[in-house]
Amino acid sequence: MAEKMTVLENLPETGLLLIGMGPGTVAGMTIEAREAAKAASHRRYEAYTALWPEDELALLEENIGEIKRIMRPEVENPDELFALAKTSLVALLVVGDPLQATTHVDLQLQAIENGIDCHVFHGVSITTIVTGAVGLSNYRFGRQTTLTYPYGDWIATSPLEMIAVNKFRGLHSLVLFDLDPTGQGTGDQRPMKPNDAKRSMDLMWSTLDERLKQFTTPPESTLIAVQEATFKAFLLQEMDELPVVLCSDMGTREQNIVFTTLGGLETLEGGRLNCLIVPAWTSEVEDKALLRWKLE
Secondary structure (H helix, E strand, O other): OOOOOOOOOOOOOOOEEEEOOOOOOOOOHHHHHHHHHHOOOEEEEEOOOOOOHHHHHHHHHHHHHOOEEEOHHHHHHHHHHHHHHOEEEEEEHHHHHHOOHHHHHHHHHHHHHHOOEEEEOOOOOHHHHHHHHHOOHHHHHHHEEEOOOEEEEEEOOHHHHHHHHHHHOEEEEEEOOOOOOOOOOOOOOOOHHHHHHHHHHHHHHHHHHHHHHHHHOOOOOHHHHHHHHHHHHOOOOOOOHHHEEEEEOOOOOOOEEEEOOOOOHHHOOOOOOEEEEEEOOOOOHHHHHHHOOOOO
8 A cells, every 4th residue: 555645744833834725615725735724823814815705715714723814914014924934834825826916926035034934835826717718828818917996086097008018919818806996905895896897997998098199299219109009009999899708706616707898897797706808819719719608
């Protein structure tokens, strides 16, 4: 009989464990990640970049022990985390993959600078689920972006600009949705719904259009000129007719995919967590894949 292998042979007695929770279910979390979280003395659930369903989070807690929620301030100013990690083993549980967001990469670097042993347990990320599930070629995705809520009078147009640049290059765009209307990352989260996304895109579209109209003198550099031309060409199309793919609760039992238009988002309920794909030009295989999700 083969000798039984221990999944966690080299786990330290003190330090920080960055643990990927996967998309949203205990079953979708790796065995190694669950065992590492269970072995920790303290477990913290980072609850501002993404969220798990409450019932699955409760089930995970039954399996591995008590979990305390923390928000953006505790991660960006990790004094408490580091103080615990110097004398005990601390697990920071992150939805998806723990190094998907630069916030957690920075946390990892800070831990190393402070002499804290830091181990990473990767998880399945939305970026690895969506492309295959929808049926678009993973090789043809450009830089992803996050669609933010408007904060007061400030309208960020960079997400729309990134979509325009990707489309100009013949690349699909993965657009993640914001889940914090306050922008503070301290709680009171309300994940963006499809109609929220539509309103946000409307504001970005009109703001970018007005900004471009103000530029009456030729740009000083060729790069800026190309960017302006790209944005103007993108804005010439009918906004509500822009093809999009709404992806809801990916990697869970409630997973749902709808191929529609930007205008069509207004009538869709979506799910608990949503994201969007804006396709560029598509191949024959990609066309057939997308038609599976088209609303009749």
